[in-house]
Amino acid sequence: MAKELKSYRLELVDAARIVARGEEVSVWYIRQNDGWIRAKDHPGVQLDTSVSENQDTRCPAGTVWQRQMELRVAPKTLLFCRTTSPQAIRLNVAQYLEQERPRAGRQNREHFYLVAGNYRKVALERDEAIRLIQDSKRAPSKG
Helix, strand or coil: CCCCCCCCEEEEEEEEECCCCEEEEEEEEECCCCEEHHHHHCCCCCCEEEHHHHHCCCCCCCEEEEEEEEECCCCCCEEEEEEEEECCCCCCCHHHHCCCCCCCCCEEEEEEEEEEECCCCEEEHHHHHEEEEHHEEEEHCCH
């Protein structure tokens, strides 16, 4: 009789929201083997997408689009959410009038989490997440 592996249900939301100077985009990633995959590409994920252009009432005010995902993952699975937002460009009046407006870059923020139970994730510091990834690479494979 095969032993059934324990898994937890998890809900994540990718989204694009309107912010000063543009759009802020948040995308979730899940650790799988030796790499990261987008949560929307995880096997067995259930997606529910809403887009403001379609006047979808499930899309909150100020949101361009959002993708709700429900999936099952193993206990202690590592996750991270990357949020990108427009960077402010500081120009004095003379610079602004004399030159062509430079294209603003994007600021990236990454937050790491560990799956702790059904619909529960615990925030991790970046160093702690890196240590967990390195430890998992050193651990002998089971089987």
